[in-house]
Amino acid sequence: MNVRIRLLGDFRVVVDGRPLPGDAWTSRRSAELVKLLALAPGRRLRREQVMEALWPELAPDAMAANLHKAAHLARRSLGADESVVLASGSAALWPAATVATDVDRFESATDHALASGDPSACREAASLYGGELLPDDPYAEWALRRRDELHLRHLEVLRRGELWEELVRADPADEEAHRALIAAHAAAGNGHAAIRQFRRLQDALSRELGVRPGPASMALYRQVVTGLAVPGHAPRRALVGREMELARARVALGLAAEGAGSVLLVSGEPGIGKTRLCEALLSEADEAGWATMHGAAREAEGAVPYAPVVGAIDRLLLDRPELAGAITEGARAALASLATAIPGSAPASPAALPRQQVLSAVTQLLTVASGDRGLLLFVDDVHAADDATIGLVHYVARASRPSRLLAVLAFRPAEMSPALEQVCTSLRGQRLACELELMPLARAESQAMIQQVMGHAPSSATLDAIWELAGGNPFFTLELASTVGPDGLVAVPAGLYQAVDARLASLGRPLLGVLERAAIAGGELDADEFTVLSGLDEANAFAVLDDALAAGLLEVSGTAYRFRHRLVRDALVRKLAPHQRAAAHREAAERLGEAGAAPARVAYHFLAGGRGGHA
Ligand SMILES: Nc1ncnc2c1ncn2[C@@H]1O[C@H](COP(=O)(O)OP(=O)(O)OP(=O)(O)O)[C@@H](O)[C@H]1O
Ligand SMILES: [Mg+2]
Known part of the structure; x- marks a missing residue:
């Protein structure tokens, strides 16, 4: 008689080539007895061992009665009287037959493979692991240790066999x-x-x-x-002008270094150069040994509380992981539920956290991060920030006086939320605000920018044409300058946004189509989300990503991708008619949902797509 027993990933008994039907097991106890014996060396255990393992809570009489009953039922299920033998103080499984189990086979193959160290033998052994031991008995005490041992063995042969994909699946950490x-x-x-x-x-x-x-x-x-x-991507061009603004910002920085922190309010119309100026300041501070942090609000993130600050904290901890160890456990726990980069359990909804806890945890982290020199915290596009973020920024700003913190807030005044207006008024009232209102560049400065793009001085006709349209707005100046043909003519004089549209149109499909969807999805996208949104297979989606990075339209931010400039994203969205936009939002909601994006983001797109019910 030949008996084969499967214990890995499933429980199945095959007698002389015939599998026992699943319904053969009329009693759970009898099946447990067979499994226990199948795992025992020589498939034999002392009766006390069996009884202790299976019914530790029973009195001796009851144990013995259980064992007899289980053995009886097991013989019936297995269809053979000689299958379970109780004799001379022991219990044995089919002592007179040849019994083979997948566990034995796996163990001897792994012993052999690990001893030899041969990767291909390890791969071979790994393939014999059919799944975790007895998955239908997850709480059976007697199987726990063995299950762990087998799991570890499996991981070890995967590692030695360099089967990394499988190893990550088996042990995601x-x-x-x-x-x-x-x-x-x-x-x-x-x-x-x-x-x-x-x-x-x-x-x-x-x-x-x-x-x-x-x-x-x-x-x-x-x-x-x-x-x-990205190869071929132009290095960042030099900052043009803005000497006055930088000088004033440096004063604020100097005061903060002496312990008189404040808030720099950088305002101005879209494309005027707020982000660029703040980045210049950030890198100066960085070179002078300041700690720097930056985050940006993006309205497509919907109402995710604290999103810009979470982004800033994520990036900070990516660069300086040791900081997480320098704050109190309570603060760490509060931040853990905010930021993915911080050790902690599964993120709770940030909204569920008591406000005070978040405020004090963030303040603690900022204080630790500011170190000897000081800390510059730059929050871009605060006009689009959620109210929780604005409240947090206000709190941090008021705490900035005694600490060496300079908060820099950039925003479009025409798009300010009431909460932001209130905060600005309050900061001004407390003399904590230093204002930098960015004006258009001078004509000579525009000329310098155009020259940077063209590689030589523009003719006065070209300069006139661009100056006429862009009026010293750097974003549009650059866009128009890049449309100048070899004849020196500005190609799209019809309007500002058309200049952007024309550049986008020259990209062609599928890049343009994918970018439209990404623009609707807004905010930051990770590679999976980008792939799902694109509707392309992975290789093509990644090729599109490459093109978008090379064209300077997207950039890498931490472990995600985002538009290099908001106005480009705006232009992409604006090209869609309202009904197309709504449909695109609904599609984004569905696809982001599939990709496992945050519920608030999915809800945002359902709402924007006119499907409040789904949100
Ligand atoms: N002074 C400058 N020198 C060189 N380039 C500049 C300057 N100011 C802005 N730019 C460039 O112009 C473009 C628009 O600038 P930026 O993104 O800083 O505008 P913004 O005010 O932040 O706009 P938004 O409100 O849309 O965020 C960018 O490509 C930027 O690099
Ligand atoms: Mg900006």
Whole structure:
């Protein structure tokens, strides 16, 4: 008689080639007895061992009665009297037959493979693991240790066999496996897949262990992002003009260094150069040894509370993971529920956190981060920020006086929310605000910008044409300058936005179509979300990503992608008719939902798509 028993991933008994039907097991106890014996060495255990394992809570008489009954029922299920034998103080499973189990086979193959260290033997052994031990008995005490041992063995042969994909599936928090995959993607020239893998590592570690990726993973990640610095993409051009504004900002910075922090309010129309100026200030501060942080509000994030600050904290901790260790446990827990990059359990909804807890946790982190020199916190586009963020910024600003903190807020005055107006009024009243209202560039400065784009001085006719339209607005000056043909003529003189539209139109499909969807989705997109939104397969979606990065339309931000400029995104959205826009929002809601995006984002798109009910 030949008996085969499967215990990994399932329980099944095959006698002389005939599988026992699933309904053969009329009693759970009898099945447990067979499983227990099947796992025992030589498939034999002392009766006390069996009884202790299966019915530890019963009195001796009851145990013995149970054993007899279970053995009887097991014989009936297995269809053979000689299958379970109780004799001379022991219980045995089919002592007179040849019995083979998948566990034995897996164990001897792994012993052999691990001893030899041969990767292909390890892969072979790994393939014999059919799943976790007895998955239908998750709480059976007697199976727990063995299940863990087998699982660990499986992980070990996967590792030695360099089966990284499988290893990550079996143990999502295995850093070495993730690193191997990141490196493999990068080596294959697939930077996007590498970044996505890093993001998965980050999520898994934070979810399963409450920790952040270690130094080796961080170093690898930085290498990948640097490698993604897109070939052919023009280096950032020099800042033109703005000497006065920078000088005033430097004064505010100097005062903050002496402990008199304040808030720099940088305002001006779209495209006037708020972000560019603040970035210049940020890099000056950085070079002078200041700690710097930056985040940006994006209205398409809907009402996700604290989103810009969460972004800023994420990036800060990506660069300086040691800071998380320097704040109190309570603060860490509060921040953990805000930011994905902080060790902690699954993120709660930030709205559910007591406000005071968030405020004091963030203040604590900022204080620690500011260190010896001071901290510059730049929040861009605060006109689009949620009220929670604005309240937080206000709180931090008022705490800035005694600490060395300079908060820099950039916004479009025409789009200010009432909450932001109130905060600005309050800051002015407390003499905490320093205002920088950006005006258009002078004609000579415009000329310098155009020259940067064209590589030589524009003719006066070209300069006149651009000056006429853009009026010293840097964004439109640049867009128009890039449409100048070899004849020196500005190609699209019909209007400002048409200049942007014309550049976009020259991109062609599918890039344009994918960018439209990304623009509707707004905010930041990770590689998975981008792929799902694009409707393309992964390879094509990543190729489109490459093109968009190369065209300077998108940029990498942490482990995600975003539009390099809001106005480009606006232009893409504006081109859609209202009904197309609503449909695109609904599609974004569905696809982002599939990709596992935050519920608030999905809800935002359902609302924007006119489907309040789904939100
Ligand atoms: N002084 C400057 N020198 C060189 N380039 C500039 C300058 N100011 C702005 N730019 C460029 O002009 C474009 C628009 O500037 P920026 O993005 O800073 O505008 P913004 O005021 O932040 O607009 P928005 O309100 O849309 O955010 C960018 O490409 C930026 O690099
Ligand atoms: Mg800006």
